[in-house]
Amino acid sequence: MKGLAAAFLVWTLLSPKGGGSxxxxxxxxxxxxxxxxxxxxxxxxxxxxxSVDQCSRHLKSNLSIRFGMILREDIKELFLDVxxxxxxxxxxxxxYPICEEDLPKFSFCGRxxxxxxxxxxxxxxxxxxxxxxxxxxxLKLYNKNNPMVACANATVICS
Amino acid sequence: xxxxxxxxFLLVVLFSASCKAIISLDQMCTEKEANKTYNCENLGxxxxxxxxxxxTEFLEFGFNFLPTVQNTTFSRLIDxxxxxxxxxxxxxxxxxxxxxxxxxxxxxxxxxPLIFMAETSLxxxxxLKHLFLIQTGISNLEFIPEQNLKNLESLYxxxxxxxxxxxxxxxxxxxxxxxxFQNNAIHYLTGKDVSxxxxxxxxxxxxxxxxxxxxxxxxxxxxFQSLRFGGTLDLSVILKGLQNSTTQSLWLGTYQxxxxxxxxxxxxxxxxxISVESINLQQHHFSPLSSTMFRCFTQLQELDLxxxxxxxxxxxxxxxxSLKKLVLNVNHFEQLCQxxxxxxxxxxxxxxKGNLNKLSLGAGCLEKLENLQRLDLSHSDIEASDCCNxxxxxxxxxxxxxxxxxxxxxxxxxxxxxxPKLEVLxxxxxxxxxxAPQSPFQNLSLLxxxxxxxxxxxxxxxxxxxxxxxxxxxxxxxxxxxxNSISKTNLLQTVSSLEVLxxxxxxxxxxxxxxxxxxxxxxxxxxxHNNLTENSINALSHLKGTYLNLAANSIRIIPPDxxxxxxxxxxxxxxxxxxxxxxxNVHFLTWYKENLQKLEDLEETVCANPPNLRGVKLSEVSLxxxxxxxxxxxxxxxxxxxxxxxxxxxxxxxxxxxxxx
Numbered sequence: 001m002k003g004l005a006a007a008f009l010v011w012t013l014l015s016p017k018g019g020g021s022x023x024x025x026x027x028x029x030x031x032x033x034x035x036x037x038x039x040x041x042x043x044x045x046x047x048x049x050x051s052v053d054q055c056s057r058h059l060k061s062n063l064s065i066r067f068g069m070i071l072r073e074d075i076k077e078l079f080l081d082v083x084x085x086x087x088x089x090x091x092x093x094x095x096y097p098i099c100e101e102d103l104p105k106f107s108f109c110g111r112x113x114x115x116x117x118x119x120x121x122x123x124x125x126x127x128x129x130x131x132x133x134x135x136x137x138x139l140k141l142y143n144k145n146n147p148m149v150a151c152a153n154a155t156v157i158c159s
Numbered sequence: 160x161x162x163x164x165x166x167x168f169l170l171v172v173l174f175s176a177s178c179k180a181i182i183s184l185d186q187m188c189t190e191k192e193a194n195k196t197y198n199c200e201n202l203g204x205x206x207x208x209x210x211x212x213x214x215t216e217f218l219e220f221g222f223n224f225l226p227t228v229q230n231t232t233f234s235r236l237i238d239x240x241x242x243x244x245x246x247x248x249x250x251x252x253x254x255x256x257x258x259x260x261x262x263x264x265x266x267x268x269x270x271x272p273l274i275f276m277a278e279t280s281l282x283x284x285x286x287l288k289h290l291f292l293i294q295t296g297i298s299n300l301e302f303i304p305e306q307n308l309k310n311l312e313s314l315y316x317x318x319x320x321x322x323x324x325x326x327x328x329x330x331x332x333x334x335x336x337x338x339x340f341q342n343n344a345i346h347y348l349t350g351k352d353v354s355x356x357x358x359x360x361x362x363x364x365x366x367x368x369x370x371x372x373x374x375x376x377x378x379x380x381x382x383f384q385s386l387r388f389g390g391t392l393d394l395s396v397i398l399k400g401l402q403n404s405t406t407q408s409l410w411l412g413t414y415q416x417x418x419x420x421x422x423x424x425x426x427x428x429x430x431x432x433i434s435v436e437s438i439n440l441q442q443h444h445f446s447p448l449s450s451t452m453f454r455c456f457t458q459l460q461e462l463d464l465x466x467x468x469x470x471x472x473x474x475x476x477x478x479x480x481s482l483k484k485l486v487l488n489v490n491h492f493e494q495l496c497q498x499x500x501x502x503x504x505x506x507x508x509x510x511x512k513g514n515l516n517k518l519s520l521g522a523g524c525l526e527k528l529e530n531l532q533r534l535d536l537s538h539s540d541i542e543a544s545d546c547c548n549x550x551x552x553x554x555x556x557x558x559x560x561x562x563x564x565x566x567x568x569x570x571x572x573x574x575x576x577x578x579p580k581l582e583v584l585x586x587x588x589x590x591x592x593x594x595a596p597q598s599p600f601q602n603l604s605l606l607x608x609x610x611x612x613x614x615x616x617x618x619x620x621x622x623x624x625x626x627x628x629x630x631x632x633x634x635x636x637x638x639x640x641x642x643n644s645i646s647k648t649n650l651l652q653t654v655s656s657l658e659v660l661x662x663x664x665x666x667x668x669x670x671x672x673x674x675x676x677x678x679x680x681x682x683x684x685x686x687x688h689n690n691l692t693e694n695s696i697n698a699l700s701h702l703k704g705t706y707l708n709l710a711a712n713s714i715r716i717i718p719p720d721x722x723x724x725x726x727x728x729x730x731x732x733x734x735x736x737x738x739x740x741x742x743x744n745v746h747f748l749t750w751y752k753e754n755l756q757k758l759e760d761l762e763e764t765v766c767a768n769p770p771n772l773r774g775v776k777l778s779e780v781s782l783x784x785x786x787x788x789x790x791x792x793x794x795x796x797x798x799x800x801x802x803x804x805x806x807x808x809x810x811x812x813x814x815x816x817x818x819x820x
Contacts, residue, residue, distance in 0.1 A: 045201060070246065070270070072222075102463075102465065102486070102488070103441065103465050103466060103488065103489065104389075104412075104414065104441075105414065105415050105442075105466075106414050106415055106416055107342075107366075107367050107389070107390050107414040107416055107417055109414075110341065110366065111317070111318070111341075111342075112269055112291070112293050112315070112317065113221075113245060113269065114221060114245035114246045114267075114269035114270035114293065114294070115269065115270060115293060115294050115317070115318055116270065116294060119416070121415075121416035122415060122416055124415055
């Protein structure tokens, strides 16, 4: 038995880490005022940090967020795809340009691959009330050459 | 008693062996070009793998682990031209690391926590041209070993802790073309700092540096290709500092997340003493925009006021006679006339893309722009029931017009009579209402490119494309045809000079054999994402040497008589079709293997039938559909037995018959 345990130990020690099946931990982006937002990175290569100030089911316009990650792509061009699901049904999906060659909206546009970025600032969203319920949100950041700069599976619980 | 430990030991060896196999598989670099280009990123490597050939020229080695690099690290790969070491946790670059790399042209060290670079660490390359030292913790330009940088063309120093652009005395900057200081802590620029830049025609990027003060005249008699001061709070300080300098383009835009100051007439006073061709002021607020504000813009050729919160441009702007290009994207105009275009008589390019209000075109708002060649009005919520002769009045020199992504637009016959020199017309994703038998594009005899994708066209109108004598490229993607088929008589018959035709996503079920008969000059035809079967291939019989895209259709079996049609084309894409890999398709399968060089997207060209071959690449299928030796043997035996049986039964029958006589 001891030998078998040793074999198992050696095997676990030598096993390659990551390997695709390992999921990133679920983080809380905000939890306040009847609203809870949880997210998990769906980029197999890395996790990222994200939080929203002032979380409430009466969502204010022009929210402030904090965001930190390592860029694996240049972001001279950066686009966001958002898909919103409730009870497995697609409610809404839209695409939004964040950085474009002829309109870099944010100061971080144009940063290079390999850079660590930290952004704390407004996101220019409209204000609205979130109806009660549980929602799944899939957010994807990508550029022209690569389908993934960042990816998040989020759950919004509004009670 | 010895046996169990031994077996356990064996087990351990077995386990670890299997794991090693997995690891070595994991560590494989991907080959992008044989013996030349390799990507080894994200593999957690601690050294250059032995599998890389000595001849490697382009190596992407980012996101690995190399705390120390020294002359042994890359010594084997002496042919390196491009080396990317992004985020390899490099702390030390020791002496003579690149001593034997004479060809090295580009070195990327972005995102490494560099502690020290040895004096000779960059010696070796005969002509190191591009050096990336972004976010490497540099606070002083003395940190960069300067000995071997005299050929440097671009130096990227973004996201560091640099507070002065003053280069050390021996640093050779004369060949620099790009110098990037994005997101540093440079708050002051003095004449002394700037004078250390010996390069002419430099592109200097100081975006995100919060520049508080520039010594007036610090850039005196300097010549730049481009200067960027993105996100700077006080523009007047910059403009005063640029006195008596010359620059092709000056980027003074700001961002959503940056603190802003309203721009006033006083802001631009310094501009009178600068020679500049192109200015960008994106996302600024003007307080309010008056005609006097442009007093010092007289020399300007290009002005970009993207997202500048504009509702109108003031009328009576004086002295903007030489402006050639005006960008007014993402503003709040309600009427095209609010641009007051008459102030810019020399304009050749006008962009009003992505307007945030519904833009109404009005009549003759641009009629004073006689030299206008390019006009972009896309994504601007434009709705017009009768376009476009009144709105585009007198634009006789217009060559490029973009009206894509707008609200429904109605077109009558000769809808573009006012712009007879149009060469490119983009109407994609704008619903066009054209009542038959009108020909809206009549008289556009110079038009070469027409994009009508997703325009919800009435394709049964045979006269729709009449008058397009020189049309080379036509995009009809996403339009629908009657009965989902293109018949013998169709709207393409009038565009005989067509070279590129896109008919993807048109829900087509069939194309008549004669449908493309008048199109003899085709070089590119895209029929992908329809429901076409092999019968439609007949329509291409008169075409030779074309690029033919038949991807994502319903092609199953291609009979032998259609193969010559495919053979005479230059490139064919048959991916994502439910192709048959049984013996009934054996002629095509044989042809496919013999013509692999003609075929595109081989990875996605797979069998759908029979079930056991589903998903197998066509290039890997081998069928034997002739009769095998065993088959022949059995057939012969069977025939032999059958003949014997026949003889015996005949004999028996005859005997039986004659017995009764």
